Amino acid sequence: MxxxxxxxxxxxxxxxxxxxxxxxxxxxxxxxxxxxxxxxxxxxxxxxxxxxxxxxxxxxxxxxxxxxxxxxxxxxxxxxxxxxxxxxxxxxxxxxxxxxxxxxxxxxxxxxxxxxxxxxxxxxxxxxxxxxxxxxxxxxxxxxxxxxxxxxxxxxxxxxxxxxxxxxxxxxxxxxxxxxxxxxxxxxxKKAQDMEGTVLAILPGKGKYQGMMGALLLELDNGVRFKLGSGFSDDERRSPPKVGARVTFAYQDLSLAGKPRFARFIRVRPDGA
CATH class of the missing domain: 3.30.470.30 (DNA ligase/mRNA capping enzyme)
Structure with missing residues (x-):
């Protein structure tokens, strides 16, 4: 054809x-x-x-x-x-x-x-x-x-x-x-690359973030999992994205294991988008 x-x-x-x-x-x-x-x-x-x-x-x-x-x-x-x-x-x-x-x-x-x-x-x-x-x-x-x-x-x-x-x-x-x-x-x-992942777990914070979110455990579309802990405001740490939410983050490049390096949170993808 x-x-x-x-x-x-x-x-x-x-x-x-x-x-x-x-x-x-x-x-x-x-x-x-x-x-x-x-x-x-x-x-x-x-x-x-x-x-x-x-x-x-x-x-x-x-x-x-x-x-x-x-x-x-x-x-x-x-x-x-x-x-x-x-x-x-x-x-x-x-x-x-x-x-x-x-x-x-x-x-x-x-x-x-x-x-x-x-x-x-x-x-x-x-x-x-x-x-x-x-x-x-x-x-x-x-x-x-x-x-x-x-x-x-x-x-x-x-x-x-x-x-x-x-x-x-x-x-x-x-x-x-x-x-x-x-x-x-x-x-x-783009100046920085971006990617999306799904929130698997909310990891507790330590030190100044005691009682707040410390990081998110994310799973990428290819199955790779990693912790995203940078780029959040204090308000976002007090009310973190829910488990199952899709979040967008910026990163510099990927490690040999396929994990994003120097990743920073950008935003939660709205439901339906």
Missing amino acids: KTWLLALLLFASPLGAKAPLLATPYQGGLDLKAYWVSEKLDGIRGRWDGKALLSKSGKPLAAPAWFTRALPPQPLDGELWLGRGHFQALSAIVLDTQPDDAAWQQVRYMLFDLPGHPGPFDDRLKAMEQLVAKQHLPWLAVIPQFKVASEEALFARLDQVIAQGGEGLMLHRGDALYQSGRSPSLIKL
């Missing part, structure tokens, strides 16, 4: 809606001319399957009817966003099971892909721009994509985004088809 036909069948199916394209960390040594670059938005992923708005994990998001009614019947992939530095406020709006119409008026749906399109990202980008122009909705846009000529220019742009309060950059290979799961065709570039 031809590759483009297989991609069309896969991502037009319910299975495709449950398996989004996921990014891999930047390692260097890329032919940057082959990639589109965009800002990595600090929002909540929103996947439109043609009928419902879903989170990254596939849970329905309770968006107002006016927000979704105007969306096209084809699958969309993007980020629900309020702007730089407003993740917590966005979470309160987007994950509320009783949507607040006035609050949702502030939310923008920033597209970065078309899961059902059979062509490479170069073609999908053009199709997204045409779709947004046709829909003409004030809350629907395409995340701006641009090219860089060198790694020096790429890191200069990263520094600029970070200085302006942004999170990082995404690199999307122009000739790559949309595919399920983690792929080298989509790359994230």
Whole structure:
């Protein structure tokens, strides 16, 4: 079966809606001319399957009817966003099971892909721009994509985004088809890498943290377990994340055993995100 036909069948199916394209960390040594670059938005992923708005994990998001009614019947992939530095406020709006119409008026749906399109990202980008122009909705846009000529220019742009309060950059290979799961065709570039883990246990603190949480025992998606004890405020130590919660942390690199080094807590991933 031809590759483009297989991609069309896969991502037009319910299975495709449950398996989004996921990014891999930047390692260097890329032919940057082959990639589109965009800002990595600090929002909540929103996947439109043609009928419902879903989170990254596939849970329905309770968006107002006016927000979704105007969306096209084809699958969309993007980020629900309020702007730089407003993740917590966005979470309160987007994950509320009783949507607040006035609050949702502030939310923008920033597209970065078309899961059902059979062509490479170069073609999908053009199709997204045409779709947004046709829909003409004030809350629907395409995340701006641009090219860089060198790694020096790429890191200069990263520094600029970070200085302006942004999170990082995404690199999307122009000739790559949309595919399920983690792929080298989509790359994230940040000053520090981040990862998620599941809380297995809350470990008691000692010394100045007596009576509070000392660290969290986390399990990574690959089964590796480690203790996360840095990056918490005193309030977070008094009311730590619950067992079973998913937390995001930053780290420098991995040890030979696959454990994150110099890890620091960032936030608890909201339920449903």
